[in-house]
Amino acid sequence: MSIKKNLQQIKSELPKHVTLVAVSKTKPISDLMEAYSSGQRIFGENKIQEMVEKYEQMPKDIQWHMIGHVQRNKVKYMAEFVNLIHGVDSLKLLKEINKQASKHQRTIECLLQIKIAEEDSKFGMSAKDAEALLKSESLKQLSNIKIVGLMGMATFTDDQTQIKSEFDFLKSTFNKLKTFQTENCDLQIISMGMSGDYPLAIDCGSTMIRVGSNIFGARDY
Ligand SMILES: *Cc1c(COP(=O)(O)O)cnc(C)c1O
Numbered sequence: 001m002s003i004k005k006n007l008q009q010i011k012s013e014l015p016k017h018v019t020l021v022a023v024s025k026t027k028p029i030s031d032l033m034e035a036y037s038s039g040q041r042i043f044g045e046n047k048i049q050e051m052v053e054k055y056e057q058m059p060k061d062i063q064w065h066m067i068g069h070v071q072r073n074k075v076k077y078m079a080e081f082v083n084l085i086h087g088v089d090s091l092k093l094l095k096e097i098n099k100q101a102s103k104h105q106r107t108i109e110c111l112l113q114i115k116i117a118e119e120d121s122k123f124g125m126s127a128k129d130a131e132a133l134l135k136s137e138s139l140k141q142l143s144n145i146k147i148v149g150l151m152g153m154a155t156f157t158d159d160q161t162q163i164k165s166e167f168d169f170l171k172s173t174f175n176k177l178k179t180f181q182t183e184n185c186d187l188q189i190i191s192m193g194m195s196g197d198y199p200l201a202i203d204c205g206s207t208m209i210r211v212g213s214n215i216f217g218a219r220d221y
Contacts, residue, residue: 002034003031003034003035003038003215003216004034004035004037004038006214006215006216007022007035007038007039007040007215008038010211010214010215013199014202014209015202017207018202018206018207018208018209019042019189019207019208019209020040020042020208020209020211021042021043021044021065021067021191021208021209021210021211022035022040022042022043022044022211022212022215022216023043023044023045023046023067023194023210023211023212023215023216024043024044024045024054024212024216025044025045025046025047025050025068025212025219026050026219026220026221027216027219029054029057029058031216032054032058033058035215035216036058036059036062041061041062041063042062042063042065042083043058043062043063043064043065044064044065044066044067044086044210044212045064045065045066045067045068046066046067046068046069047068048066048070048071048074048075048077048078049074049077051064051066051078051082052077052078055078055081063083063084064078064081064082064083065082065083065084065085065086065210066078066082066084066085066086066087067086067087067151067191067210068087069087069123070085070087070088070093072092072093072096075093075096075097075100076100076103079097079100079101079103079104079106079108080104080106082108083109084109084110084111084148085097085108085109085110085111086111086113086151086191086210087111087113087123087124087151088110088111088112088113088147089112089113089123089124089125090125091133091136091138091139094110094133094139094142094145094147095138095142097110097144097145098142098143098144098145099144101144101145102143102144106144107143107144107145107146107184108144108145108146109145109146109147109148110145110146110147110148111147111148111149111150111151111189111191112125112130112133112147112149112150112151113125113150113151113152113153114126114127114130114150114151114152114170114173115152116152116153116154116166116167116169116170117152117153117154117155117156117166118155118162119155119156122153122155124151124152124153127169127173127176127177130150130173130177131176131177131180134147134177134180134182134185135180139182139184139185140182140183140184142184143183143184145184146184146185146186147184147185147186147187148186148187148188148189149174149187149188149189149190149191149207149208150170150173150174150177150187150189150190150191151190151191151192152166152167152170152191152192153192153194154166154167154192154197154201160200163197163200164200164204167192167193167197167200167201167204167205167206168204170190170192170204171190171204171205174187174190174205188207189207189208190205190206190207190208191206191207191208191209191210192204192206192208192209193206193209193210193211194209194210194211194212195211195212195213195214198211
């Protein structure tokens, strides 16, 4: 199927409250443009350098989401344009995002990545650490960032019961942390679900799915 058909298919089945992030990592500009021509405006990349290169070549009404692990020394390259950073997992990183955002007189929206998978390879903070961060005095000083939700990645497994329990955990963490509302913290978004598990993620309360291969085809690295 074509990228356009894939997008139409996925969108036709999405509830209104769920936002689709088209994950275009490793894919050429021509593929992104095909998605753009079909109306897609939100793209997700997991490498800052690659996202910057694509940002420069693509139309400027696109919202760019950084979905990968963020190295602090690279935040400056995307601070001017990035729309949402999904993988925020420390106060140190938030401080750097705040600093770079202020240079551009922007407020950058962020999601806290919660570790919900058993695999060691997945990044993220514990629900407890996220709670401590949201309650901290240091967070209140950061006026150029806004925490707007949580993100999580389930274990890579065929075991639906396990995936469901990880998604349920993210949803219950969200419900709990949502009660902490401040100037720069208002949790609205639950970013969970990828090509293999997004219908289940939506059933479990996802409001934002990150879909790559189901739109653009398998990636070869
Ligand atoms: C690559 C990636 C996705 C998309 O994966 P697919 O299985 O191709 O849909 C989603 N989220 C993150 C964080 C990713 O790195």
